[in-house]
Amino acid sequence: MSAIENKLTALGLSLQQPKPPVGNYLGSKIIGELLFASGRVSDCTGEVGTDISLEQGKEAARNTLLLILAIIKQDIGDLDQIVGVIKVTGFIRSSTNFTKQPKVLDGASDLLVALFGEAGRHARTATGVAQLPFGASVQLDIIFQVKNES
Amino acid sequence: MSAIENKLTALGLSLQQPKPPVGNYLGSKIIGELLFASGRVSDCTGEVGTDISLEQGKEAARNTLLLILAIIKQDIGDLDQIVGVIKVTGFIRSSTNFTKQPKVLDGASDLLVALFGEAGRHARTATGVAQLPFGASVQLDIIFQVKNES
């Protein structure tokens, strides 16, 4: 088992079997050292600030990261190929008055740093959107750094 | 004529004369093998789910891709310089209840794969926004892979 998966286990977390992309796209695509993960929505649905709480949104962000890691594992075979995290964009489904999108995204950022250490620290953007696929609460779009095989 | 334009013709599609960017920005910018295309909105306007249907949104996504390809052709001279598609982000103007943004974006993804084959398969993110420039229905933001001249 990879070092990253060992850390997940130590945190009481695990990766589920990923759902394959439905459509003409990939779970992730690599160019050079950059791995672009397809945007993934949370299983948790509802608007943050009305349907679900800030804490529930933060947990949704963390769980969405696990969904993305499961897809990447399937795509590249071993999460230890990830050597850093470059950029995280979080689209948070927000009620008109909800303005704490960064606090929601912390759910993903904190886990990335717990897993990847200093190299897991990243640039990020947390923004608020009116609607997300399937009515999800959170959508994450991440660029990782991977070992360059070329 | 380029191989890609021949494929477009075979599909009954064609590139229009692109409108130049209005403002201090470019239609696209290249760094190394990455070509970042400026976000482009559909000529089709209206909210998906109320003003226009899912099928119309999907067609708008496909047509917006043609607008982007026309700009890139103007910028780099030959669409055969494109060797792959890395990431597609689709901002879909969505009614409060519309949650099928991925189905709309399929209109662009399907054409990318029809044109570029396996190399056209890409990571992507489909999200829902409240409003778009000029009241458009769809906005696409694409990173392509191009031949590296350096």
Place this chain on the structure above:
Amino acid sequence: MSAIENKLTALGLSLQQPKPPVGNYLGSKIIGELLFASGRVSDCTGEVGTDISLEQGKEAARNTLLLILAIIKQDIGDLDQIVGVIKVTGFIRSSTNFTKQPKVLDGASDLLVALFGEAGRHARTATGVAQLPFGASVQLDIIFQVKNES
């Protein structure tokens, strides 16, 4: 003082002391020649088109760019390490009827070109969102090109 800061001074502008990121993330992250700046919101709050005008939104975009430059200066020590601007994404908090997001983003694009010249011209995407962190009017997400030390 750097050439870029001299230009800012000549334009009557200056960089403030940046606020550090609150959370497990960075103000910016570099990979190769790419510098990804974390999304930054304007100090100016309110929805463009209702709470604030187009002109105020444009000024908010320009001022947000200054906030980002201040953070990058802190991160990399010298703004003259920036050799170009690749991509600007502007999330504009928009009323339902506001569709001039590109005009708002011009506030940032114009200053980038004033500071960095031809190399400051960039690909960009201006989109409209329902809500932003802290109720801000504008959020900018920028990829710069920096000197590659490797």
